[in-house]
Amino acid sequence: MTALATLVPAGLALLGTGTALGVLLGRLSADRRGDRSDIDLGTPVERATFHTLHTASLAAPPLRAGLTEDTARHAVRGLRPLLGTEALCLADRTRVLAWDGPGAGHHEHRVMTRVHALLDSGRSESFRTGCEQPDCPLRWAVIAPLTGEEGVLGALVAYGSRESAVLVRAATEVARWVSVQLELAELDRSRTRLIEAEIRALRAQISPHFIYNSLAAIASFVRTDPEQARELLLEFADFTRYSFRRHGEFTQLADELRSIEQYLALAGARFGDRLSVTLQVAPEVLPVALPFLCLQPLVENAVKHGPGEAGSGCRITIAAQDAGTEAVVTVEDDGVGMAPARLRALLAGAGPASSGIGLRNVDERLRQVYGDDYGLVVETGVGAGMKVTVRVPKYRAGVHPGGGPD
Amino acid sequence: MNPAYAIPAVALVVLGTVLIGALGLRISRTTSDFYVASRTVGPGLNAAAISGEYLSAASFLGIAGLVLLQGPEMLWYPVGYTAGYVVLLVLVAAPLRRSGAYTLSDFAEARLESRPVRRLAGLFVVGIGWLYLLPQLQGAGLTLHILTGAPDWAGALVVGVVVTGTVAAGGMRSITFVQAFQYWLKLTALLVPALFLAAAWLGDDAPRARFGEPPAFREQTAVRIADSVRVRLDEPLRVTVTGRVDDRTHHRTEVTLAAGTHRFAAGTELRFPAGAHVPERAGREGGSRWSQPLSGSREEHPLYATYGLVLATFLGTMGLPHVAVRFYTSPHGAAARRTILTVLALVGTFYLLPPLYGVLGRIYAPELALTGTADAAVLVLPERMIGGVAGDLLGALLAGGAFAAFLSTASGLTMAVAGVLTQDALPARGVRHFRLATVAAMAVPLAASACVASVPVADAVGLAFAVSASSLCPLLVLGIWWRRLTPPGAACGLVVGGGAALAAVLATRAGIAGGGWPHTLLAWPAVWSVPLGFLTMVLVSLATAHRVPPGTAAILTRLHLPEELAREARP
Numbered sequence: 002m003t004a005l006a007t008l009v010p011a012g013l014a015l016l017g018t019g020t021a022l023g024v025l026l027g028r029l030s031a032d033r034r035g036d037r038s039d040i041d042l043g044t045p046v047e048r049a050t051f052h053t054l055h056t057a058s059l060a061a062p063p064l065r066a067g068l069t070e071d072t073a074r075h076a077v078r079g080l081r082p083l084l085g086t087e088a089l090c091l092a093d094r095t096r097v098l099a100w101d102g103p104g105a106g107h108h109e110h111r112v113m114t115r116v117h118a119l120l121d122s123g124r125s126e127s128f129r130t131g132c133e134q135p136d137c138p139l140r141w142a143v144i145a146p147l148t149g150e151e152g153v154l155g156a157l158v159a160y161g162s163r164e165s166a167v168l169v170r171a172a173t174e175v176a177r178w179v180s181v182q183l184e185l186a187e188l189d190r191s192r193t194r195l196i197e198a199e200i201r202a203l204r205a206q207i208s209p210h211f212i213y214n215s216l217a218a219i220a221s222f223v224r225t226d227p228e229q230a231r232e233l234l235l236e237f238a239d240f241t242r243y244s245f246r247r248h249g250e251f252t253q254l255a256d257e258l259r260s261i262e263q264y265l266a267l268a269g270a271r272f273g274d275r276l277s278v279t280l281q282v283a284p285e286v287l288p289v290a291l292p293f294l295c296l297q298p299l300v301e302n303a304v305k306h307g308p309g310e311a312g313s314g315c316r317i318t319i320a321a322q323d324a325g326t327e328a329v330v331t332v333e334d335d336g337v338g339m340a341p342a343r344l345r346a347l348l349a350g351a352g353p354a355s356s357g358i359g360l361r362n363v364d365e366r367l368r369q370v371y372g373d374d375y376g377l378v379v380e381t382g383v384g385a386g387m388k389v390t391v392r393v394p395k396y397r398a399g400v401h402p403g404g405g406p407d
Numbered sequence: 408m409n410p411a412y413a414i415p416a417v418a419l420v421v422l423g424t425v426l427i428g429a430l431g432l433r434i435s436r437t438t439s440d441f442y443v444a445s446r447t448v449g450p451g452l453n454a455a456a457i458s459g460e461y462l463s464a465a466s467f468l469g470i471a472g473l474v475l476l477q478g479p480e481m482l483w484y485p486v487g488y489t490a491g492y493v494v495l496l497v498l499v500a501a502p503l504r505r506s507g508a509y510t511l512s513d514f515a516e517a518r519l520e521s522r523p524v525r526r527l528a529g530l531f532v533v534g535i536g537w538l539y540l541l542p543q544l545q546g547a548g549l550t551l552h553i554l555t556g557a558p559d560w561a562g563a564l565v566v567g568v569v570v571t572g573t574v575a576a577g578g579m580r581s582i583t584f585v586q587a588f589q590y591w592l593k594l595t596a597l598l599v600p601a602l603f604l605a606a607a608w609l610g611d612d613a614p615r616a617r618f619g620e621p622p623a624f625r626e627q628t629a630v631r632i633a634d635s636v637r638v639r640l641d642e643p644l645r646v647t648v649t650g651r652v653d654d655r656t657h658h659r660t661e662v663t664l665a666a667g668t669h670r671f672a673a674g675t676e677l678r679f680p681a682g683a684h685v686p687e688r689a690g691r692e693g694g695s696r697w698s699q700p701l702s703g704s705r706e707e708h709p710l711y712a713t714y715g716l717v718l719a720t721f722l723g724t725m726g727l728p729h730v731a732v733r734f735y736t737s738p739h740g741a742a743a744r745r746t747i748l749t750v751l752a753l754v755g756t757f758y759l760l761p762p763l764y765g766v767l768g769r770i771y772a773p774e775l776a777l778t779g780t781a782d783a784a785v786l787v788l789p790e791r792m793i794g795g796v797a798g799d800l801l802g803a804l805l806a807g808g809a810f811a812a813f814l815s816t817a818s819g820l821t822m823a824v825a826g827v828l829t830q831d832a833l834p835a836r837g838v839r840h841f842r843l844a845t846v847a848a849m850a851v852p853l854a855a856s857a858c859v860a861s862v863p864v865a866d867a868v869g870l871a872f873a874v875s876a877s878s879l880c881p882l883l884v885l886g887i888w889w890r891r892l893t894p895p896g897a898a899c900g901l902v903v904g905g906g907a908a909l910a911a912v913l914a915t916r917a918g919i920a921g922g923g924w925p926h927t928l929l930a931w932p933a934v935w936s937v938p939l940g941f942l943t944m945v946l947v948s949l950a951t952a953h954r955v956p957p958g959t960a961a962i963l964t965r966l967h968l969p970e971e972l973a974r975e976a977r978p
Binding site: 071255258259261262277278279280281282283284285287288290323324325326395396398400401402 | 436437438439440441444445446447448507508509510513516517520581582583735736737738739822825826829830841957965970
C-alpha cells in the first residue's frame with residue numbers, strides 16, 4: 002500500500018509536468034526571441050538595432066496570414082517588447098483581436114469607441130485613458146491606424162503610464178510596419194486567388210480537337226453499328242460530366258482511371274486496333290487522392306504522340322505502384338518520342354502554345370500542391386517513346402477527394 | 408528436430424514471400440481491362456492481409472509458451488489480441504479511413520493541423536514499431552536455434568536482412584497478396600499439425616494436463632541446461648547429473664537434491680526419472696531474476712497483471728503502426744468496417760489453436776519450463792508426440808509457419824516505421840531516403856535484440872501494446888470523438904501517458920526495476936498510464952480551449968459522415 006501511496010503523488014507530479022509542458026509549448030514562439038549571447042557583436046547601438054530587427058522579423062510571419070484573432074495573438078507578443086509599453090492591443094473594425102499586458106478586463110470594452118472614432122478620421126492620436134482604478138498603470142494611450150489596400154483595417158493601441166512623444170512616434174512607426182505586412186498578406190491572398198483561377202481555367206481544357214474527333218468517330222458508327230455508337234455517346238457523356246464537374250480540386254485515382262477508360266474508348270474508336278493499352282494497377286493505391294485531371298492529359302499526350310499516320314501500332318502502358326508512403330504512376334508509350342531539349346522548352350513554357358500544354362499544366366499543378374520535389378519526370382528521346390512518371394504522396398494535409406476550393 | 412526438413416521449409420517460405428512480393432503484381436494485375444484494373448481490395452482479402460500481418464511470433468509461439476508455463480489464465484492474451492479489434496471496429500475503423508490518413512502521424516496532422524503534434528505522434532509510432540519488432544527478432548533467433556543449433560543472433564539477422572532487403576528493394580509491391588498468403592500459410596501450418604497432435608493425444612489415452620500442480624515428466628527424460636539456472640525444489644529430487652550442480656562436478660552420478668534452491672551450471676545434463684516433478688525456476692532469490700522479469704510479478708499480483716494486460720491489448724491494437732496503414736487500402740469507411748469484422752473472424756479462428764499447443768506442451772514437453780525456452784513448445788511437440796518422418800515433416804511445417812509469422816509482421820512493421828521515418832525524421836525526400844529509413848527501421852531493434860534481456864515473446868509484445876494504449880489510443884479516440892481536443896492537449900497527453908508507459912517498459916526491459924509493487928506497476932503500466940494519458944489530454948485541452956483548431960468542425964464532419972453524403976453535402 003505504501004508503494005501505491007508513493008505512486009499517486011508521482012502520477013500527479015507527472016500530470017503537473019504535462020500541464021506545464023503544454024503552457025511551455027504554447028509559448029515556444031515567444032520564448033525563442035530571448036537574447037542570444039554575450040559575444041561582442043558590435044556597439045550597443047548596433048546591437049539594439051539588431052535586436053529590434055530580430056524582434057520585428059519574428060512578429061512578421063503571423064501577420065503575413067492576415068489580421069485575425071489567431072495571428073494577432075501571436076504578433077502582439079512580439080510587438081509589445083518592440084514598443085516597450087505597459088500594454089498593447091490590436092483591433093479590427095469591429096472588436097479587440099488581441100491584448101498583451103495588464104488591464105484587459107476594464108479597458109477592452111472602452112477602447113472600441115476610440116477605434117470607431119479612428120475609423121472615421123484615419124489619423125493616429127494620443128489620449129488620456131481616464132481609468133478609474135487607482136492602481137492601473139494604463140494612464141495614456143496612443144492609437145494608430147492599420148491600413149490595407151481597402152482603407153483602414155483596424156487599429157493598434159499602445160498604453161503607457163504617462164504621455165510621451167517617444168511612444169507616439171514608436172506606435173505610429175510600428176503601426177505603419179504592421180500595415181506593410183498586412184498589405185503583403187493581401188498580396189499573398191490575391192496571388193493564391195490567381196493560381197486558383199488559373200487551375201480552374203486550365204483544368205476544363207479539353208481539347209476541342211478531341212471533341213471534334215470523338216463526335217466524328219461516333220458519327221461514323223451511327224449507320225454501320227448503331228449499338229456501338231450509342232455506347233460511345235454514353236462514354237462521351239460520362240467523360241464530359243467528369244471533366245466539367247465544378248466542385249473539388251482533388252479526386253481519387255480510381256475515378257481518374259475511369260475517366261481515362263472513357264477517353265481511351267473514344268480514342269480507340271478512331272484508331273481501332275492500332276491502339277493497345279496495358280494496365281498494371283496495384284489495388285492498394287486506388288484510393289489515393291490526387292489533383293483532378295492530372296493523369297488524363299498524360300494519356301492524351303501518349304495517344305497524340307503514339308499512332309503515327311503511317312499506320313503503325315502503338316502500345317500505351319499505364320502502371321500505378323505502391324511505394325510506401327507514395328504512389329507512383331507511370332504512363333508510357335512506344336511512339337515517336339521527343340528531343341529532350343524540345344521537351345525542356347515545352348515544360349518551361351517556351352514552346353509553341355498549342356502542343357505540350359497538358360504536360361506543363363500537370364507539372365505546375367503537381368508542384369504547386371506537393372512542392373517542387375513532386376514535379377513530372379519525363380524520360381524520352383527521338384524515336385524512343387516517352388515515359389512520364391508521377392509521384393503522389395498518399396497523404397498531404399488538405400488533399401482529399403472532393404476537397405479544395407470550390 | 409531434424410534440420411534436413413526444417414531448413415528447406417524455412418527457405419521455401421522465405422523464397423515464396425520474396426517471389427510473391429516481387430512478382431505477384433506483375434502476374435495477377437497486368438491486364439488491358441479497366442474493370443479488372445480498378446477493382447479495389449475487397450474486405451475479405453484486406454482482412455486476410457491485416458490478419459497475416461498482425462499474427463506475429465507472439466501469437467504463433469508465445470501464447471503456447473505462456474500457457475505451458477502458467478496455465479489457463481494466460482488465455483487472456485489471445486482474448487485481448489482479438490478483442491482489440493472490437494474496440495477498433497466500434498470506435499476507430501471508419502473515421503480513421505475517412506480521414507484519408509496513411510500513417511497515424513498523418514491522422515494527427517489532419518485532425519489537429521499541427522506539425523509538432525504530427526512529429527510527436529510519429530515518434531511514438533516509431534517507438535512502438537521498434538518495441539514490437541524486438542520480440543519478432545528474438546523469436547526468430549529462438550526458432551533458428553531450435554532448428555539448427557545456430558546462435559540466437561543468427562535467426563534475428565536472417566529475418567532482419569531478408570526483410571530489409573525486400574522492403575528496401577521495393578520488393579513488397581503486392582503487399583496485400585503477400586500478407587493474405589501469409590495468413591493462410593500460418594493457419595495451415597498450425598491447423599494441420601494440431602489435427603495430427605490431437606489424434607496422437609487421443610491415441611495416448613488422452614492424458615489430462617494438470618495446472619494445479621507443478622508439471623511432471625511422463626517418462627525418463629534427459630535435459631541439457633543451456634544457460635546456468637537457479638531452481639527451487641519443494642521436495643527432494645533424485646536425478647542423474649553430468650556437469651556442475653551447486654559448484655560440484657558430477658559425471659553420470661545419481662544425486663539426491665534436497666528441498667531448497669540449487670544452481671545448475673550451463674552445459675549440465677540432467678536425467679530425470681519418470682514421474683519426477685519439473686523443478687521450478689527460482690524467481691526472487693539470486694541474480695537470474697532479470698532474465699525473466701515479468702513472470703515473477705504476475706505471480707505476485709495476478710489480478711492487477713491481468714487488468715493491465717486486458718487494458719493494454721484492448722486499447723493498444725488501434726495504435727499499432729502496421730495495422731493502421733492497412734486501413735488506407737479500403738476504398739471507403741464502410742469497407743474498412745466490414746474488413747475489421749472479417750479480421751475478427753479470421754483472428755478469432757486462429758487463436759483457437761495456440762492454447763491447444765500450450766496444453767499439449769504442458770503434458771509432453773514440461774522441461775521447457777526449466778530451460779527457459781517455453782516459446783519453443785509449438786516447434787518441439789510433433790517430434791515429441793509423433794516422431795519419425797511424420798513428426799519431422801510436421802515440425803518443418805510449423806517452423807515454416809513460424810518464419811512466415813516473423814517475416815510478415817516484421818516486414819509490415821518495417822514498412823510502417825520506415826514510412827514515418829522518411830516523412831518526419833529524414834530531411835529530404837526520395838526513394839533513396841526510403842531505403843535509408845528501412846535500414847534504420849531494422850537496425851535499431853536488431854542491435855537492441857542483441858543486448859536486452861530476453862523476455863517471453865508474448866510479454867514483450869504486451870509491452871508494445873501498453874505504450875500504444877497510453878499514447879496513440881487517447882489521441883485517436885479523443886481526436887475522433889471529442890471536438891474540444893487541442894494540439895497542446897494532444898502533445899501533453901502523448902508525452903505524459905505514452906512517455907510514462909514507455910519509461911516503465913524500458914525500465915522493465917532493462918531489468919532495473921526492483922521487486923514488489925513498484926516492479927509490478929512498471930511491468931504492467933497500462934492500468935495507470937492509460938487513464939493518465941486520457942486525463943492529461945482532456946485537462947490540458949480544457950486549459951487551452953482557445954487553441955481548438957479552426958477546422959475542427961469540418962474535419963469531424965468528414966470523419967463521421969459517409970463519403971457519398973459528405974460529397975453531396977458540398978454545394
